Amino acid sequence: MELRLNFALEGFRLLKARPKLLLFWGLVCLFGYGICALLLVAIVGPHHGDILAFNKKQDDVALALLIAGRIFTALAACTPVYLITSTVLICAICRASLEAGDDRLGYLRFGLTELRVLAVQAATFGLSVGLFWAVAIAWSILGLPVQFTPIGIFIAFLAVAWLRLRLSLNAVQSFATRRVDIFGSFQLTRGRSIALLGGYLLAFGLSMIVSYLSEAAIDGVTLLAFGQQQANIPLNLTSLDAFLTPPRVVILVLWLGLAWPQTTAIIHGAPVAAYRDIAGIKP
Numbered sequence: 001m002e003l004r005l006n007f008a009l010e011g012f013r014l015l016k017a018r019p020k021l022l023l024f025w026g027l028v029c030l031f032g033y034g035i036c037a038l039l040l041v042a043i044v045g046p047h048h049g050d051i052l053a054f055n056k057k058q059d060d061v062a063l064a065l066l067i068a069g070r071i072f073t074a075l076a077a078c079t080p081v082y083l084i085t086s087t088v089l090i091c092a093i094c095r096a097s098l099e100a101g102d103d104r105l106g107y108l109r110f111g112l113t114e115l116r117v118l119a120v121q122a123a124t125f126g127l128s129v130g131l132f133w134a135v136a137i138a139w140s141i142l143g144l145p146v147q148f149t150p151i152g153i154f155i156a157f158l159a160v161a162w163l164r165l166r167l168s169l170n171a172v173q174s175f176a177t178r179r180v181d182i183f184g185s186f187q188l189t190r191g192r193s194i195a196l197l198g199g200y201l202l203a204f205g206l207s208m209i210v211s212y213l214s215e216a217a218i219d220g221v222t223l224l225a226f227g228q229q230q231a232n233i234p235l236n237l238t239s240l241d242a243f244l245t246p247p248r249v250v251i252l253v254l255w256l257g258l259a260w261p262q263t264t265a266i267i268h269g270a271p272v273a274a275y276r277d278i279a280g281i282k283p
Contacts, residue, residue: 024106032085
């Protein structure tokens with residue numbers, strides 16, 4: 001069926017129709033993504049001084065390996081939490097958009113459906129990382145001067161962006177068909193890449209506007225509560241104790257609990273509505 005560009009507005013439609021979803025999805029964002037933030041600070045934070053030192057002596061291989069190891073450890077710890085959190089939210093958005101079932105608890109569940117979508121999410125993530133490194137390694141084999149490295153990285157990112165665009169409907173397709181389908185999205189997106197890209201860019205732009213407005217609102221809260229805007233409140237990432245000051249806790253809670261569920265609904269709602277239009281499912 002014809003793909004209308006207004007699929008990018010699905011997140012707004014869902015939250016306008018059921019404002020209470022913001023509360024439930026905000027709690028999930030705060031819990032799941034909050035754990036990710038705390039893990040990053042706990043694992044990488046103690047090496048903040050090493051990172052600053054590396055900026056002044058970038059030829060220190062041992063220091064570079066130490067920093068890279070800590071960052072890799074942090075990402076390895078955060079990735080499962082991030083994937084599980086995003087999967088729960090994606091499935092909730094799918095239920096809100098595709099089904100007319102009970103909306104108690106904001107359509108949040110965790111069962112076989114979430115496990116199927118989680119498998120698809122994990123596979124998509126693995127394919128994206130694998131493609132990036134495959135392109136990067138192929139570029140390095142060409143033996144071009146180091147000045148051309150940014151071009152190779154840019155090409156690798158473009159390759160991943162193309163893959164993610166073609167696989168962008170696999171999560172919602174797996175939800176709707178009740179089976180793991182990683183590559184079926186290629187068929188659904190064939191001939192629709194430009195329309196999908198336009199809608200996704202529109203959704204991203206709308207999410208940036210929401211983020212900007214949220215930042216202004218949070219600035220107002222911190223100004224009233226602490227006499228300072230966010231930018232002027234000290235940010236110490238060296239440890240959890242140093243990071244979790246009262247102002248920073250308030251900022252973290254407001255961002256994750258208020259802003260992120262809105263941007264999440266916009267970003268993940270777009271492919272759900274796109275699939276609904278393509279599959280001819282009535283909302």
